[in-house]
Amino acid sequence: MAIKCAFCKGTGKDPFRLLSEIAACQVCGGGGKVEVMEPAIPCAFCKATGAYPHTRITCTVCLGKGMVTLEGSTEECLKCGAAGAEAESGLPCLKCGGKGVLAIKE
Ligand SMILES: [Zn+2]
Ligand SMILES: [Zn+2]
Ligand SMILES: [Zn+2]
Numbered sequence: 001m002a003i004k005c006a007f008c009k010g011t012g013k014d015p016f017r018l019l020s021e022i023a024a025c026q027v028c029g030g031g032g033k034v035e036v037m038e039p040a041i042p043c044a045f046c047k048a049t050g051a052y053p054h055t056r057i058t059c060t061v062c063l064g065k066g067m068v069t070l071e072g073s074t075e076e077c078l079k080c081g082a083a084g085a086e087a088e089s090g091l092p093c094l095k096c097g098g099k100g101v102l103a104i105k106e
Helices: none
Strands: 002-004 033-035 040-042 067-069 074-076 101-103
Touching: none
Parallel strands: none
Antiparallel strands: 002 033, 040 067, 074 101
16 A cells, blocks of 8 residues: 655655755655555554654664554564563664564464
C-alpha cells in the first residue's frame, strides 16, 4: 500500500535540508509517498517519525517510511518493552530489530 512518507511528512522535501532548501526527500524521492508491504505497523524505534531518534538521518529500522512490515501473528517484545530501543544504548533492540514486536513462530 502507498502511505504518506513519514520522513518528510508527505511534503517530498528533505526535512532537514541537509543538501539544500529544495532538496528532495531521500526516502520517497520527492513524491511524498512510499510503498509498504502489508500488514504493516508503525515503527516503534522512531515512533513512526521516519527519523533515527536524535539525529537527522533516516531510521534504520523502517528506512524512513515510518511503518514496518510484519507477517503473521506478533507479540510484544519483552526485552525492550515494545519500545524498539535498547534502554541503555538507545540502539535498535537486538531481539526485535527495533520493531517492538516479535513474530510468533509456530
Ligand atoms: Zn519523503
Ligand atoms: Zn522507524
Ligand atoms: Zn525489542
